[in-house]
Amino acid sequence: MTRDLPPALAENVGFLLSITSARSVAMANAALVPLGLKARGYTALSLVAASDGMSQRDIAEALRMDPSQVVALIDTLEGKGLVERRPHPGDRRLRSVVATPEGHRVRKKAAKVIKDSVSALLTDFTEEERTVLHGMLTRLATGRTTTPA
Amino acid sequence: MTRDLPPALAENVGFLLSITSARSVAMANAALVPLGLKARGYTALSLVAASDGMSQRDIAEALRMDPSQVVALIDTLEGKGLVERRPHPGDRRLRSVVATPEGHRVRKKAAKVIKDSVSALLTDFTEEERTVLHGMLTRLATGRTTTPA
DNA sequence: TATTGTTATACTCTATAACTATA
DNA sequence: TATAGTTATAGAGTATAACAATA
Numbered sequence: 070m071t072r073d074l075p076p077a078l079a080e081n082v083g084f085l086l087s088i089t090s091a092r093s094v095a096m097a098n099a100a101l102v103p104l105g106l107k108a109r110g111y112t113a114l115s116l117v118a119a120s121d122g123m124s125q126r127d128i129a130e131a132l133r134m135d136p137s138q139v140v141a142l143i144d145t146l147e148g149k150g151l152v153e154r155r156p157h158p159g160d161r162r163l164r165s166v167v168a169t170p171e172g173h174r175v176r177k178k179a180a181k182v183i184k185d186s187v188s189a190l191l192t193d194f195t196e197e198e199r200t201v202l203h204g205m206l207t208r209l210a211t212g213r214t215t216t217p218a
Numbered sequence: 219m220t221r222d223l224p225p226a227l228a229e230n231v232g233f234l235l236s237i238t239s240a241r242s243v244a245m246a247n248a249a250l251v252p253l254g255l256k257a258r259g260y261t262a263l264s265l266v267a268a269s270d271g272m273s274q275r276d277i278a279e280a281l282r283m284d285p286s287q288v289v290a291l292i293d294t295l296e297g298k299g300l301v302e303r304r305p306h307p308g309d310r311r312l313r314s315v316v317a318t319p320e321g322h323r324v325r326k327k328a329a330k331v332i333k334d335s336v337s338a339l340l341t342d343f344t345e346e347e348r349t350v351l352h353g354m355l356t357r358l359a360t361g362r363t364t365t366p367a
Numbered sequence: 368t369a370t371t372g373t374t375a376t377a378c379t380c381t382a383t384a385a386c387t388a389t390a
Numbered sequence: 391t392a393t394a395g396t397t398a399t400a401g402a403g404t405a406t407a408a409c410a411a412t413a
Contacts, residue, residue: 071360071361071362072279072360072361073360074280074356074359074360075265075268075280076268077264077265077267077268077269078261078264078265078280078281079356080352081261081264081332082242082336082339082340082351082352082355083242083243083246083257083261083332083335083336084257084261084359085352085355085356085358085359086235086238086239086242086355087239087242087243087257088282088359089235089239089355089358089359090235090236090238090239090240091239091282092358092359092361093231093232093235093236094232094236097232108232108233108236109380112227112230112232112233115226115227115230116224116226116227118226119224119225119226120226124394124395125394125395125396126393126394126395130221131223131224131227132227133237133240134380134381135381135382135383136394136395136396137381137382137383137384137395137396137397137398138380138381138382139395140395140396140397157394160389160390160393160394161388161389161390162388162389162390162393162394162395163389163393163394163395164394164395183230183232186232187231187232190231190232190358191231191358194354194357198354201350201354202231202351202354203229203231203234205343205347205350205351205354206231206234206235206238207223207228207234208343209234209238209241209339209340210223210233210234210237210238210241211220211221211222211223212220212221212241213220258403273371273372274371274372274373275370275371275372283403283404284404284405284406285371285372285373286372286373286374286375286404286405286406286407287403287404287405288372289372289373289374309370309371309412309413310371310411310412310413311370311371311372311411311412311413312370312371312372312412313371313372368413369412369413370411370412370413371410371411371412371413372409372410372411372412373408373409373410373411374407374408374409374410375406375407375408375409376405376406376407376408377404377405377406377407378403378404378405378406379402379403379404379405380401380402380403380404381400381401381402381403382399382400382401382402383398383399383400383401384397384398384399384400385396385397385398385399386395386396386397386398387394387395387396387397388393388394388395388396389392389393389394389395390391390392390393390394
């Protein structure tokens with residue numbers, strides 16, 4: 070998958086970011102097909118699995134999504150038996166979303182699949198280059214000037 | 219615009235790419251509002267303006283879009299008087315898309331606006347860091363192992 | 368036969384407003 | 391009155407199939 074860039078686009082950082090992101094999502098989605106997940110679902114699952122219960126509002130903020138989109142996303146994961154909505158003790162407005170045991174198992178398998186997918190995207194990037202890229206993307210994603218200590 | 223990343227997402231390169239790209243597009247779109255353009259339209263305009271006429275198929279391939287999407291995109295630019303569809307001499311199946319004088323003027327203004335927008339995205343990246351990032355994104359966007367000489 | 372441009376269609380993603388139940 | 395979840399809806403973006411004109 071190598072394609073030339075027209076000179077008029079080669080300097081366009083925004084365009085490069087867009088198609089790189091699209092490529093990354095497409096590769097991740099393809100890799101996750103056997104597990105019945107897509108990139109967004111994997112991200113949400115890994116987020117929830119690392120917590121001891123998250124409100125959908127917190128999920129929305131972490132994933133940079135509108136709360137209304139989170140409903141369908143969690144519906145899908147819940148339909149696959151990967152997460153559960155539980156009543157929140159103390160505030161009955163909240164739903165505490167937690168990963169099921171099956172959700173933890175699938176997340177672990179998916180993490181390996183995604184690791185390989187990223188490896189394929191970063192083919193022939195050295196370890197140092199990967200670290201540099203990761204640091205830069207972290208700064209860009211958070212809008213933070215410097216990586217916090 | 220600084221927001222923390224949950225630890226579960228901080229290592230997710232694909233997620234970082236996605237939200238960085240979304241941020242970049244949002245910033246570019248906002249900056250282009252006064253010119254009546256969006257990021258995609260600017261990219262297409264700059265591509266066409268750098269050529270002496272492109273078929274819509276060539277535009278689709280350069281922009282990584284489906285040819286059917288290019289129709290609406292060029293319709294929009296043509297409606298604003300920024301590009302023209304001309305018959306292609308020699309092959310009557312082709313439409314040669316070229317930038318109008320007004321298209322060239324708008325493209326020039328837009329390029330400045332986009333330059334500032336990218337500058338805002340890359341706030342406090344050094345010149346060297348910008349060069350490194352650009353080189354990495356070029357490799358990732360084209361799927362090419364090394365930057366061609 | 369194959370290709371360009373085009374239309375139609377559908378599916379995903381995203382964004383907004385409004386409703387309900389709780390607080 | 392304010393907030394969490396939800397629903398409905400509409401707008402982008404993307405992908406596929408099919409058709410007319412032309413090669």
